[in-house]
Amino acid sequence: MKQTSxxxxxxxxxxxxxxxxxxxxxxxxxxxxxxxxxxxxTSQKGIDAWLVEDHSLPIITFQFSFKSGSxxxxxxxxxxxxxxxxxxxxxxxDLDSDAFQxxxxxLGAEMSFRTNSDEISGQVRMLAENSDEVLELVRLAVTSPRxxxxxxxxxxxxxxxxxxxDERDPRKQGALKLSEALYGDHPxxxxxxxxxESLSGISPEDLKAFHARVFAxxxxxxxxxxxxxxxxxxSVLDTVFGDLPEEAELRPVADIEPKLDQxxxxxxxxxxxxxxxxxxxxxxxxxxxxSAYLFxxxxxxxxxxxxxxxxxxxxxxxxxxxxxxxxxxxxAQSLAIQTATSAERAGETLSVIDDVVAxxxxxxxxxxxxxxxxxxxxxxxxxxxxxxxxxxARTLVGLQQDDLGxxxxxxxxxxxxxxxxxxxxxxxxxxxxxxPALLVIGxxxxxxxxx
Amino acid sequence: MRNSIASVALSAAFALVLAVxxxxxxxxxxxxxxxxxxxxxLENGLEVVVIPDHRAPVATxxxxxxxxxxxxxxxxxxxxxxxxxxxxxxxxxxPSGEFSAAIAxxxxxxxxxxxxxxxxxxxxxxPSELPDMMRFEADRMRNLVLxxxxxxTERQVVLEExxxxxxxxxxxxxxxxxxxxLYQNHPYGIPVIGWQQExxxxxxxxxxxxxxxxxxxxxxxxxxxxxVNANQVRTMAEETYGEIARGPDLPSRAxxxxxxxxxxxxxxxxxxxxxxxxxxxxxxxxxxxxxxKGEFEALAILSEVLGEGLRSRLYQDLVVxxxxxxxxxxxxQGAAYDYSALVIYGEPRGEAELETVEAALVAQIDKIKxxxxxxQELDTARTKILRDQIFxxxxxxxxxxxxxxxxxxxxxxxxxxxxxxxLDAVTVEAVQAVAKRYxxxxxxxxxxLLPEEGDRS
Numbered sequence: 092m093k094q095t096s097x098x099x100x101x102x103x104x105x106x107x108x109x110x111x112x113x114x115x116x117x118x119x120x121x122x123x124x125x126x127x128x129x130x131x132x133t134s135q136k137g138i139d140a141w142l143v144e145d146h147s148l149p150i151i152t153f154q155f156s157f158k159s160g161s162x163x164x165x166x167x168x169x170x171x172x173x174x175x176x177x178x179x180x181x182x183x184x185d186l187d188s189d190a191f192q193x194x195x196x197x198l199g200a201e202m203s204f205r206t207n208s209d210e211i212s213g214q215v216r217m218l219a220e221n222s223d224e225v226l227e228l229v230r231l232a233v234t235s236p237r238x239x240x241x242x243x244x245x246x247x248x249x250x251x252x253x254x255x256x257d258e259r260d261p262r263k264q265g266a267l268k269l270s271e272a273l274y275g276d277h278p279x280x281x282x283x284x285x286x287x288e289s290l291s292g293i294s295p296e297d298l299k300a301f302h303a304r305v306f307a308x309x310x311x312x313x314x315x316x317x318x319x320x321x322x323x324x325x326s327v328l329d330t331v332f333g334d335l336p337e338e339a340e341l342r343p344v345a346d347i348e349p350k351l352d353q354x355x356x357x358x359x360x361x362x363x364x365x366x367x368x369x370x371x372x373x374x375x376x377x378x379x380x381x382s383a384y385l386f387x388x389x390x391x392x393x394x395x396x397x398x399x400x401x402x403x404x405x406x407x408x409x410x411x412x413x414x415x416x417x418x419x420x421x422x423a424q425s426l427a428i429q430t431a432t433s434a435e436r437a438g439e440t441l442s443v444i445d446d447v448v449a450x451x452x453x454x455x456x457x458x459x460x461x462x463x464x465x466x467x468x469x470x471x472x473x474x475x476x477x478x479x480x481x482x483x484a485r486t487l488v489g490l491q492q493d494d495l496g497x498x499x500x501x502x503x504x505x506x507x508x509x510x511x512x513x514x515x516x517x518x519x520x521x522x523x524x525x526x527p528a529l530l531v532i533g534x535x536x537x538x539x540x541x542x
Numbered sequence: 543m544r545n546s547i548a549s550v551a552l553s554a555a556f557a558l559v560l561a562v563x564x565x566x567x568x569x570x571x572x573x574x575x576x577x578x579x580x581x582x583x584l585e586n587g588l589e590v591v592v593i594p595d596h597r598a599p600v601a602t603x604x605x606x607x608x609x610x611x612x613x614x615x616x617x618x619x620x621x622x623x624x625x626x627x628x629x630x631x632x633x634x635x636x637p638s639g640e641f642s643a644a645i646a647x648x649x650x651x652x653x654x655x656x657x658x659x660x661x662x663x664x665x666x667x668x669p670s671e672l673p674d675m676m677r678f679e680a681d682r683m684r685n686l687v688l689x690x691x692x693x694x695t696e697r698q699v700v701l702e703e704x705x706x707x708x709x710x711x712x713x714x715x716x717x718x719x720x721x722x723x724l725y726q727n728h729p730y731g732i733p734v735i736g737w738q739q740e741x742x743x744x745x746x747x748x749x750x751x752x753x754x755x756x757x758x759x760x761x762x763x764x765x766x767x768x769x770v771n772a773n774q775v776r777t778m779a780e781e782t783y784g785e786i787a788r789g790p791d792l793p794s795r796a797x798x799x800x801x802x803x804x805x806x807x808x809x810x811x812x813x814x815x816x817x818x819x820x821x822x823x824x825x826x827x828x829x830x831x832x833x834x835k836g837e838f839e840a841l842a843i844l845s846e847v848l849g850e851g852l853r854s855r856l857y858q859d860l861v862v863x864x865x866x867x868x869x870x871x872x873x874x875q876g877a878a879y880d881y882s883a884l885v886i887y888g889e890p891r892g893e894a895e896l897e898t899v900e901a902a903l904v905a906q907i908d909k910i911k912x913x914x915x916x917x918q919e920l921d922t923a924r925t926k927i928l929r930d931q932i933f934x935x936x937x938x939x940x941x942x943x944x945x946x947x948x949x950x951x952x953x954x955x956x957x958x959x960x961x962x963x964x965l966d967a968v969t970v971e972a973v974q975a976v977a978k979r980y981x982x983x984x985x986x987x988x989x990x991l992l993p994e995e996g997d998r999s
Contacts, residue, residue: 127598145597147577148935180852188862196853196922199929216933245865248891252868256818363705393651395630395642405639408698411706431706463647470649474666477598479937 127477129487131497132321134328140313141487141497142324145480149219151317153229154484155332156212156492158312159305162278162344162422168293170285172305174247175298176206179213181242183231188242191228200225202232208279209421211305212488214481219318230331236302238295247293250284261359265367265532268357273349273369273528279423307339308332314487316480346422352526356535364437364533365429368444370522372417372424375493381506382514383417383426383522388464389456389515390447391415391428393471396463398447403430409440426522434534452523455516469504579945580772581955584779586788587760591945591955592775593767595938601768602938603675604664605683606946608763609756611736612658612729612797612879620736621744621752623656624700628749629663630654631692633685638692641678650675658730659795659879660950666939669769676782683757684786688750697741704735713991716811720989723807724824727798730881758789763949767942795879795952800826803985810990817993818868819896822887823903824987827980829878831952839964840972841884841980845874846923847915847973848906849886853922855910856886860902866894870903877947884980896990907981914974924965931961 130142161172180195180202182188195202200217213233217225257263267282274280284290311332315324351369373383391399391414403413413430428448432440456464476486490499580592611622632638645652650667665675708714718733725731735741764783766775803826830838849856849872860867868891875882886907888899934940948957 147595147597148932150932150936152936192852196851196926199925201933216936218929218932245862248865249861249868252818252889252891256816258817259815261815362709363702395652396639396646404699406695408695409702411699411703431710432702433705463643467646467649470647470668471651472649473598473668474600474649474651478600478666478939481936483598 127473127483127500129497129500130321132324132328134325134333136308136329136333138308138311138313138328138332139491140315140324140328141491142314142319142321143316143483143487144318144320145316146318148480149318150480151217151219151222151315151319152480152484153215153217153226154212154314154316154481154488155233156210156312156488157306157339158209158310158421158492159211159339159341160206160209161281161283162208163301163305163341164278164281164285164289165297165301167289168285168297169281169289170250170283171293171297171301172206172211173283173285174243174250174290174293175236175238175301176204176211177246177250178238178242178298179204179232179236181246182237182239183228184235184237186228186231187237187239191231195225195228198225198228200228202229206283208283210492214484216481222319226327226331230334233306233332234334236298238298238302240295243295243298247290251287251290254284254287254290261357261361261532262365265355265357265365265530268355269367269369269528269530272353272355273351273425274347274423275350277347277423278344279347279420303336304340307336309337310339310341311335312488312491314484314491316484316487344422349423349425349528351528354529354531357530357532358535359533361533362434363431364434364531365431366437366441366444367530368428368448368527369530370426370428370527371525372419372426372522373518374424375419379514379518379521380419382510382518385461385464385468385507385510386451386456386515386518386522387415387417387426388468389460390451392464392467398451399428399430399444402443402447403432403440407439407443409436409443413444428527437531437533448523451519455512455519458512461510461512461515465507465510469507472500472503576771579955579959580775582772582776584759584784586784586786587758588779588783588786589763589949590775590779591763591765591949592770592772593765593938593941593945594769594771595767595935595941596769599668599769600666600938601669601672601766601770602664602666602942603672603679604662604765604767604942604946605679606660606662606763606765606950607756608659608761608795608950609661610657610659611732611734613756613795614729614732617740618744618748619732620700620734620741621748622661623735624697624741624744625749625752626654626656626661626663627696627700628688628692629682629686631689631696632687633682634687635681635685636678641682644674644678656734657947658734659877660947662946662950664939664942672766672770672775673778673782676778680782680786683759683762683783686753686757688746688753690746693746693749697744700735700741701738704738704741708733708735712811712813712815715813716809716989716991719811720809720822720824720987723809724826724883724987725881726800726803728800728880729797730826730878755792758792759783759786760788761792763946765942765946765949767938797880799880805985806983807987808990809987810992812992812994814994816991818889819990819992820869820887820889821896821900821903821991822885822989823900823907824883824885824989825980825982825985826881827874827884827976829880829882829951830948830957831878832880836964836967836972837976838882839961839968840976841882842874842927843920843923843965843968844910844915844973844977845872845884846926847919848872848910851926855906856888856903859906860888860899861891864902865891866902867891867899870899877951877953879951896992900988904983907977907983911974911977911981914970914977917970920968920970920973924968927965928962 132140132142164171182191198221202215204213215229271280373380391397399413403409410430410432415428418425477483583589614621648671650665652665654663722731856870860870867888870888872886874884886903888903890896890899
């Protein structure tokens, strides 16, 4: 349902005429007093952003993301994207590391960057009163990072300490081994931070070349929340991001089906065994996505009433937590079940999980379970995605990346309600019919008999 | 996950629960102003705080009980946290699972946490669901059913939680024992989750009397943040919580306090999983409630200047200038009834030895004690603390946590709203004075997380 009473044609026209920009405004109405209005703002140079204007606090949050990430790391230089991410607040333009950070501190702004396999993202929170100066720092960081030798060495060695610290951590090693086993020689097999060897071979020139290749307008997504209007944002967009090259040069990354039906063990004398089972997943743009999403909710999603939580924890006290997650990445999808239990009860826990899986695969959920999952998934959206500026800004970026449309939040409930019990039964069969990959971290003798 | 332990993680997340407020928070008052924080008390003694936030159709409902692990009787460690788990097990009115199902049915989220001084339960829901949440929460304040079967199953869950969070994690093992060494007499030395054998020994009677004693309206604080106004909340609270009879007055929370500490103590944990060592130096300091006027604010500034963030002295000296550490910093533990702790830490980088890092940490402590800080450092720290509070207002849960934690540890709403003025009153001399008074190497407790002997990888 779209409500037009809060629509301000005046603001729309002003932005349009003054800045020559295109501004569309969508009002998302969730049943309550408050509402979140998303405006689609396009700058003169064609840079697009979604904005939620809100003046109740004197702050502005910028969230932006470049499609790229560690899957773009050149071969032999794994960890490059992550190292680069650590260097954006370490000097840019004519400001060296010290000068840049001093300025950031004076202005009272927070700036952070992150990388994962599919993207490099930045988040900046600032007080509205000095947003011009903060955004100038953002412009410098994004368009002309320096990658000076000193900070490069410092951040590199900090990352190296992290890698070394994980070398004998059975949980970290388990996660790494699992990725390798699932993805083989695909870029998803390598950790974002790279290895000690690959990290040591990255030069400032590599960083510069990589930056020039992956920071562009074509792969940029922006979400803005807070005390700024569409008009001002339009000019800000060109100031901050306008000097970026038009097109990113991304290397193609192949889609990959994770290799299942295998067992990975990390033998370690721990009091508790960690278990992870990996099944096939679904793509975000799969027509069955919501069927899978609801199915996961019933299997082991966030609520305390999931089957796994009930069977493993509530009824038997086998574990503190038992849950499942859908991972829909750009090039690989999976459904993972995870729990941790005292070593001597690992076998029993696995067989309880097996029973839950078999029953959902063979019989599917009940109509009542599906109804509860639907109301939960519909109602939880605002709580999980809209309860702070940073959450809203992240959501704005995510919606654009997944190409869900500016009216997605309005349409979402209908998409979910359209899922039938048969749909969920079908997806349960599809996802749970293969033997999963199994990761066991714990004492050797406690793993599943015979694999 | 439900039933997390708040102790360290939570206090770190709140930064200084000494707490501070955004300048935009108006002085607390009754009434229905649509942005100001309100504070009032129902006839049965339940305190209520309302924090309006109309940006999204979400409300956060939190009920804080003024009871935590430090209120446990000797030998009954873990009971406050164990009890937190049992509160999800159903009442005579609503069978087990019904409350959770009602929350799930409207897409809400719920959780609970326990710390030394409090236990809190919360739900995030659409504002229209608030009356229901209050009805359920008020119901389990009085009508909980404690069956032997539930207790035994949940005991296993709690023991698994202990294994997962503590026994399986080298840094947690060290931190548990370090804490037990830092406090020689005060119950803050006992882990919030409890010692394993004492969790195993808790009986039905222990749990029942704990419930009857502490779960009363006059020992609780209700915090509601979100798309609501104070008058609505007051009416709803009166119709639900207001129906519960006031419990007997609780005796004051007089606890065994620390004697004067006279020794340095080293706590070392070696584990084959550790490849990069690290160390910390720990001091207990008074809580905001116990400190002399202005001292806690000075401690907050001290920690900020010393080790919080990339511009802090420790980071700039050890990580940037000398290049001997990959991390170095400090923090002040959050809101507490009796004591807080000031901690500094470091981790070597490259070929540097842990001893070198430790010496550099100590040198910075000596320097700040002998030379103090500059006016500019003081001003920057103050601005940063206040700025953080504005950012904190951006999150309903964090705002609600702040008010809940302060009120549940004996503070007042004014402790939060009045912070800007109290920070203004801090002088460079006061900061140097608290450094000299509290950061005494003669009774510092050092914690070392090390690789196995002879193993220098």
